[in-house]
Amino acid sequence: MFKRIKYLTSVGFLIAFVLALSVNVASAKNIQDISLEAFFDNTMNSKLEKYHIPNATVSVVKDGKIVYKKGFGFADIENNIPVDADTTLFRIGSTSKLITWTAVMQLVEAGKLDLNTDINSYLDFEIPQQLEKTLKKNTTGPITMTHLMTHTPGFEDYPDMLFRLSEDGLMPLREYVKGHLPARIFPAGEVAAYSNYGTALAGYIVERLSGLPFSEYVEKNIFTPLYMNNSSFRQQPALYPPALIAKPYRFINGSYAQGSFEYILPEPAGSMSSTASDMAYFMIVHLSGGAYSGGRILKEETLNVMHKGHFTHDPALGGMALGFMEGVFNDKGVLFHSGSTMLYNTGLYLLPEVNTGIFISSSGGNHLLHSEVFQEFMDFYYPVKAQIMGTPSEGSQERAKKFTGEYQMNRRSITTDEKINSILGGGIINIDVDEDGYLLVTHGGETNKFVEIEPGVYQNLREGRTQDYFGPFHKIVFKTDPFGRTMLTTDGPMTYSKAPFYSTMGFTASAIVIIVLITISSLAYWIIIKISGLFKRRKNKSSGLPDVALWVGIGASTTILILFAGILSTGGIDPVYQLPTEAYIPVEGKPVLDFIPALMWIFICLLAPFTLIAWWKGFWGRVARVHYSIFTLAVLGLIWIIYYWNLFD
Incomplete structure (x- = not known):
């Protein structure tokens, strides 16, 4: 009898645990603080240990409230200062662009800026319509703000013009956009190629139309109304105790080596420092119709325009809203933007369907930490039961063979010595096909198997997170670029064109x-x-x-x-x-x-x-x-x- 009672009790506890877990997972719309605490404590601490991450910060918002925020690790290892979600700032890299695009939409709302007007109308210098490499014609159409916000202006990219370790390497925004105008290598609006210069140009237009320096405009019109008191685009911002910028480290040979402060050249494209709490306020604004705690920075209808899709290479793919990348994670539509400096890495994810936002930032150089954590969050709270399956149809191997080869990022330079980075900087996707007709796609150091779902459209058979930095990478669609080359398109602001053998x-x-x-x-x-x-002597030389x-x-x-x-x-x-x-x-x-x-x-x-x-x-x-x-x-x-x-x- 005692054994039977003990057995039934054990079974009861097990059933209760399973039911509690299933209710927790199934009731994702009712995320509770305690479950978030347990999830992030377990997930973040394991990631910090696995990847030797010295410091990180997280915030989660839902239904207009901050439901979770926490710091992990140490903002200053030497002085044993822990990370605090309210007062520890992280450099958020390209996630800064979301603030720049929000500032742009404020000017659109004020009637000072039109999204579809030639941006030359707002500049004090001219962007020529000449293409660097001619197509059927020498010139292309004008660049608009929509092109800048969807990363389709057609500019080449200069990776060596991003970071400096000395303030002496900085220059005024006006000087930067005028002195480092990149060549136009694609017609505007036709090819997605991520552009830091395009964002810098948008920030300069904000300066000109507002009459304020960019950082000052953002402080006055975004940070102050949202009580983002520990946020700044200024490099080496003046902070009031206990605010502190988390020192960046990288784990090398068994210990943490500290890096210097990283200066970002195009300020609007990535120089912002912020805390998890401040970014939570920003997420709430974008999920709550443009207002937070009595402060409104945008009208709801303006946000609706900003959040809807404005460019994609194919309906099967997530493309670009105005500034936000679009993706589908576990069947949920997500608006997101990641950001990296040499040592900091950040991700901001909005799930409008469930009115939830997540911000994750860290130092240590692991560029995909935030996407790993976000995917695990989605798998826990919004699991997808259906397994991705598929087998190649008849003739798929022959159709796939024409896509095999090396594909290089269209975010590249073709006129400077940075051109070589297209094969050295990791911007390569290799396509092969196996004997069964599956497409083998090697990207970011891993090979995934794709199956044809219709001609030129392939589905990744891998579930969950992939190595892609700009989206889920769950589908790829082959198109033709303006030069007649086969072009691989996927989610977000990035495309890859097939390289000639040479x-x-x-x-x-x-x-x-x-x-x-x-x-x-x-x-x-x-x-x-x-x-x-x-040693040879010859008489007749x-x-x-x-x-x-x-x-x-x-x-x-x-x-x-x-x-x-x-x-x-x-x-x-x-x-x-x-x-x-x-x-x-x-x-x-x-x-x-x-x-x-x-x-x-x-x-x-x-x-x-x-x-x-x-x-x-x-x-x-x-x-x-x-x-x-x-x-x-x-x-x-x-x-x-x-x-x-x-x-x-």
């Missing part, structure tokens, strides 16, 4: 390796010939021309090795910032390397005729002539690579 990572890396091997072996061979010649040709080869090969040695010596990745130092400490010229292009042209102008003369006059033996010809072709190939990738611009 600009792929594989071809470029292989060509460089081959050129280096040819150079090293040639130099060694010619040096051996010269050394051995010192041949013409001096073959000897000159060898010396030209030795000079060219030595120059090439100096070139690669110079590149390797300046291209190291800093362990804290995970970027080459040139990305945040500009180098004014490369004295050792600046003379290389001219010298390479001199050598090729000598090597080419010497190669022809060697065959005409019969210098050396046949094998030696073939070798000299191969070396000449290698030098020509290197010159082509240098100029194709703008490496000495």
Whole structure:
């Protein structure tokens, strides 16, 4: 009897636990503080331990109220100061753009700005309509504010113009937008390519139309009405105790290395610092019709315009609202924006359907921490029971084969030496197809399997979070870009165009390796010939021309090795910032390397005729002539690579 009672009691507790859990999950519309506390304590603490995250902060809002906020880790490890959700500021990177776009919509609401007017009307300089690489015509239509807010103005992107570690590297917004106008590489409104410059331009228009510096306008018209007293776009903002900016760290070799304060060049695109509490107020405004605690910053109808979709490459995809990215997570529509500096990472997610918002920020360099936590939040409170399934239909393998290849980000530069980042900066998606007809998509270091759901449209069979930074990456749709290349489109403000074979990572890396091997072996061979010649005495010496040709080869090969040695010596990745130092400490010229292009042209102008003369006059033996010809072709190939990738611009 006692055993039976004990058994029934245990079963009862188990049933009660399961029912409580199911009620908690099923009643997602009634999120309780205690369940949030347990969920985030468990999730965040495990993530901080797993990824060695030194500090983080979280806030959750629902139905116009802050239902959860908390800091994790230490804002200052050395002084043992913990993170506080109310007073610890984090650099939120590109999540700052949401405030910039909100300021833009205030001017739209005031009648000072039209979303579909040529932005040249609001500027004191002109953005030309000339395309850098002509299509069927040399010019394109004007850029509008809608294009800027949906990341479709068609600008190229300069990654080296984002971060600085010294205030000396900053410049006024007016000077930045005028002095760093990027080339237009796509017709406006046709290709999604994320643009920091576009946001900087919008911030400058806010300055001009309001008559206030951008940071001052935002403080007066957004931060003050919303009581966001610990938020600022000013770099190194003046803070009042106990407010404190969380120090950024990266875990290296068993300990936390502290990074310097990161200055962001285009202020409206990413320089904001804020707390979890302040960002909670901002989320409430966007979920509650534009007002919070008696302060209104936008009308509800204005927010409705801002939150609806304004651009997508295909109805199957989440696209862009005005500033917000669109995505579907666990069958819920989500408006979101992430943001990263070199050391801080942030995500802001709004679920209008259930009137809920989540803000997560941290330092430590894990760019996908916030998306992992958000996905786990969705899986816990809004689980999706249906499993994603599908099998390739007849002929899918043949249809998929035309999409195989390397796809490179359209967020790229084509006119500067930053062009090489399209294959070095992780902006590559590789597409393959297996024998069953599944599309194998390698992106962000992982390979996912996609199945065709209609011609040119593929569904990811993986559930939950993926490695994509700009959306769920659950569907991809193949289109054609304005240059006639196959274009991979997905959720959010990012597209990828299929690279011709000569600009792929594989071809470029292989060509460089081959050129280096040819150079090293040639130099060694010619040096051996010269050394051995010192020990040979010949009464009848041949013409001096073959000897000159060898010396030209030795000079060219030595120059090439100096070139690669110079590149390797300046291209190291800093362990804290995970970027080459040139990305945040500009180098004014490369004295050792600046003379290389001219010298390479001199050598090729000598090597080419010497190669022809060697065959005409019969210098050396046949094998030696073939070798000299191969070396000449290698030098020509290197010159082509240098100029194709703008490496000495």
